[in-house]
Amino acid sequence: MDNISVxxxxxxxxxxxxxxxxxxxxxxxxxxxINRPIKKVPSLRDITIANLFFENSTRTRLSFELAEKRxxxxxxxxxxxxxxxxxxxxxxxxxxNILSMKVDMVVMRHPNPGAAKFLSERIDAAVINAGDGTHExxxxxxxxxxxxxxxxxxxxxxxxxxVGDILHSRVALSNIYALQxxxxxxxxxxxxxxxxxxxxxxxxxxxxxxxxxxxxxxVANMLRIQLERQDIQYFPSLRxxxxxxxxxxxxxxxxxxxxxxMHPGPIxxxxxxxxxxxDSKQSIILNQxxxxxxxxxxxxxLLASKIDRH
Amino acid sequence: MEKQxxxxxxxxxxxxxxxxxxxxxxxxxxxxTVLIGLQPRGVHVLNRLKTxxxxxxxxxxxxxxxxxxxxxxxxRRRERPLIPSVTNIDFIIEGxxxxxxxxxxxxxxTIRSGLDxxxxxxxxxxxxxxxxxxxxFKRDLPIQGDYIGKAVDTLVSERVAVEWKELEGEDKVxxxxxxxxx
Numbered sequence: 221m222d223n224i225s226v227x228x229x230x231x232x233x234x235x236x237x238x239x240x241x242x243x244x245x246x247x248x249x250x251x252x253x254i255n256r257p258i259k260k261v262p263s264l265r266d267i268t269i270a271n272l273f274f275e276n277s278t279r280t281r282l283s284f285e286l287a288e289k290r291x292x293x294x295x296x297x298x299x300x301x302x303x304x305x306x307x308x309x310x311x312x313x314x315x316x317n318i319l320s321m322k323v324d325m326v327v328m329r330h331p332n333p334g335a336a337k338f339l340s341e342r343i344d345a346a347v348i349n350a351g352d353g354t355h356e357x358x359x360x361x362x363x364x365x366x367x368x369x370x371x372x373x374x375x376x377x378x379x380x381x382x383v384g385d386i387l388h389s390r391v392a393l394s395n396i397y398a399l400q401x402x403x404x405x406x407x408x409x410x411x412x413x414x415x416x417x418x419x420x421x422x423x424x425x426x427x428x429x430x431x432x433x434x435x436x437x438x439v440a441n442m443l444r445i446q447l448e449r450q451d452i453q454y455f456p457s458l459r460x461x462x463x464x465x466x467x468x469x470x471x472x473x474x475x476x477x478x479x480x481x482m483h484p485g486p487i488x489x490x491x492x493x494x495x496x497x498x499d500s501k502q503s504i505i506l507n508q509x510x511x512x513x514x515x516x517x518x519x520x521x522l523l524a525s526k527i528d529r530h
Numbered sequence: 531m532e533k534q535x536x537x538x539x540x541x542x543x544x545x546x547x548x549x550x551x552x553x554x555x556x557x558x559x560x561x562x563t564v565l566i567g568l569q570p571r572g573v574h575v576l577n578r579l580k581t582x583x584x585x586x587x588x589x590x591x592x593x594x595x596x597x598x599x600x601x602x603x604x605x606r607r608r609e610r611p612l613i614p615s616v617t618n619i620d621f622i623i624e625g626x627x628x629x630x631x632x633x634x635x636x637x638x639x640t641i642r643s644g645l646d647x648x649x650x651x652x653x654x655x656x657x658x659x660x661x662x663x664x665x666x667f668k669r670d671l672p673i674q675g676d677y678i679g680k681a682v683d684t685l686v687s688e689r690v691a692v693e694w695k696e697l698e699g700e701d702k703v704x705x706x707x708x709x710x711x712x
Contacts, residue, residue: 242613249614253600257622258650261600291600525605 224522228340228347231356232397240401244366246518247511254290254513264293267524270318272328273350274300274311274335279485279509280350280360284327287516293524296323311335312342319345324527325520328352346523354388354449360484361394363515365402367508368439371480376403381433383409383465384443384492387416388450391443391484396422409433410465413454430465434472439480442467442492458491468494472502480504536663536690537680537703545679549660550582552677553629560591562655563627568644569597569615572632574694575662579631594619596630601643617647624652629677633692635661638673662692663703679703 224239232240253261269288273281281297288295298318315326326343328336329350336349336356351357368375380399386392386408399406400423407425408415420426427433434440445461455461467481481493481503489495498505537545557563560583567576573595580593599614630644641659648654660677665684680703684690689706693699 246614249597249599249616252617253650256650257652260650262646263600263602263605521600 223525227523227526228336228349229358229519229523230336230340230347230349230352232358232361232394232401233356235358235398235401237401237403240362240365240398243362243515243518243522244369246522247366247514250290250517250521251511251514254510254517260290260292262292263521264288264291264524267291267324267527268294268296268322269325269327269520270296270298270323271350272298272315272318272326272330274328274330275351277329277350279512280329280357283509283512284348284350284359284516287513287520288327290513291517291520291524293325293520296321311339315339315343319343325524346527348519348523351390353390354393355390356394356397357390357484358394358398359512359516359519360391361398362519363508363512364391364395364441364482364484365398365404366515367482367504367511368404368480369402370507370511371504372438375399378404378439379407379437380404380439380441381407381409381427381437382441382443383430383433383467385414385445385450385454386410386419386443387414387454388446389443391441395441396424400424407433407436411455411461430467431471434467434475434479437479438477439482440467441482441484443484444486444488444492462491466490466492466494467497469496469500472497472500478502482508485509532707532709534705534707535702536682536705539701542701542703545662546578546582549662549677549679550579550586553579553660554583554586556658557627557629559587559589562625563629564592564594564621564623565629565631566594566596566619566623566644566648568630568632568640569595569599569617571634571692572630574697575633575660575692576631579660592621594621596644596647598640598643598647601647603639603643619651622652623648623654625655626652628654628657629660630657631660633662634690635659635664635673635675635678636668636690638669638671641673642671663690665690 224242226234325346327348327350331353333353333355335352336347340347349358365375382392396406407427409427483505565576567573583591595618597615597617658676661675662679664675664678664681666681687708691704693702695701
């Protein structure tokens with residue numbers, strides 16, 4: 221089997237279906253590793269990875285850091301809040317400074333769409349996008365699809381609805397690409413103001429009625445309302461949003477079939493999803509988090525094998 | 531490539547029988563011994579020996595397969611990526627006698643990685659090594675086999691393959707020699 225076709229993971233858009241399948245197969249092995257008494261392998265002992273987070277994150281950052289440490293890589297962390305970025309340094313300067321300290325790989329989250337791609341064209345290290353503004357969040361989409369594959373056996377032919385703030389969501393875009401490449405049918409659902417105008421051109425169904433969407437799907441991925449990215453008022457109130465697009469136990473129990481419920485986190489309990497749904501047996505939210513580490517180990521491992529040492 | 535059969539089907543069977551007897555001689559009823567086959571090809575040796583030993587003893591022997599991909603020392607020194615196989619060791623080897631099993635013992639690097647990988651499952655009492663073929667004098671590391679099917683003298687340019695009835699149609703060991711130019 222060959223390696224993945226890319227040298228950087230800037231987005232799902234640039235991956236092929238074979239790439240995604242290689243990542244999944246490698247992740248299967250790492251999932252075994254992280255369920256052993258000793259969860260660590262020495263593969264990347266000569267690699268140094270910098271985690272550059274220009275935007276807040278708990279889950280993704282912890283997940284990346286654990287993945288790196290379980291591969292025995294050396295890790296340096298950086299967060300924008302306590303750095304020279306505040307003093308006016310440019311992105312390329314900041315990163316080049318870090319790279320002169322001999323770093324082989326960069327994991328970056330940045331508020332500007334395209335930041336990871338921009339960086340990958342300018343620096344001499346492998347770049348992994350951990351979220352670039354409202355653009356893409358490739359590892360999240362990979363772990364979402366991996367979790368669906370684990371729960372339902374395959375992604376091919378499944379119907380997946382992504383509910384909520386599609387306009388501001390990088391998870392939505394990456395998920396659409398990944399799900400379609402793996403042969404799933406995708407629908408987006410949310411208030412008109414939060415659905416991008418030409419999204420149907422990506423080949424997704426658009427629905428504004430939650431109940432119809434849920435009755436259609438096998439899997440519902442409930443997104444968080446990204447209040448921090450909303451510069452204007454997109455809907456009258458959170459309470460109204462929650463009444464129209466929130467998933468509760470009553471709706472879930474009244475569907476014709478049992479659907480799988482996902483959420484990329486962080487959950488706003490009582491807004492897009494109620495506590496009893498989030499904690500129900502139909503929810504695979506915590507499996508997503510566990511799979512996140514295995515998927516990130518696979519991505520780092522495969523990209524690291526492409527770094528030339530000679 | 532010139533082919534030369536080192537062990538034919540009959541010799542192959544005798545060799546495996548001998549290895550099986552040697553194991554029983556040293557490990558009695560296998561109550562504190564586990565057999566571990568190295569992925570990918572050591573697993574076939576393991577499966578054969580397991581069946582033979584269990585027939586002779588009339589009891590089951592604890593076995594597992596170990597994949598050493600993530601423990602190799604040549605990561606990023608190869609053209610193609612190393613794609614892992616499955617590890618299935620559903621027991622802890624703490625305090626156990628372990629017999630590592632592979633088909634060909636050559637540089638010893640696979641075994642070194644195997645010893646490393648083994649540590650993730652506990653601290654064994656003792657580790658021994660079984661190989662069907664030993665390409666002696668070609669070691670990169672100070673590693674020796676405890677149970678050897680057949681020792682052969684080879685050149686680095688040559689290749690030794692252990693073939694199996696269930697995979698290649700016949701049990702045999704073959705030495706491949708590249709043709710000289712001229």
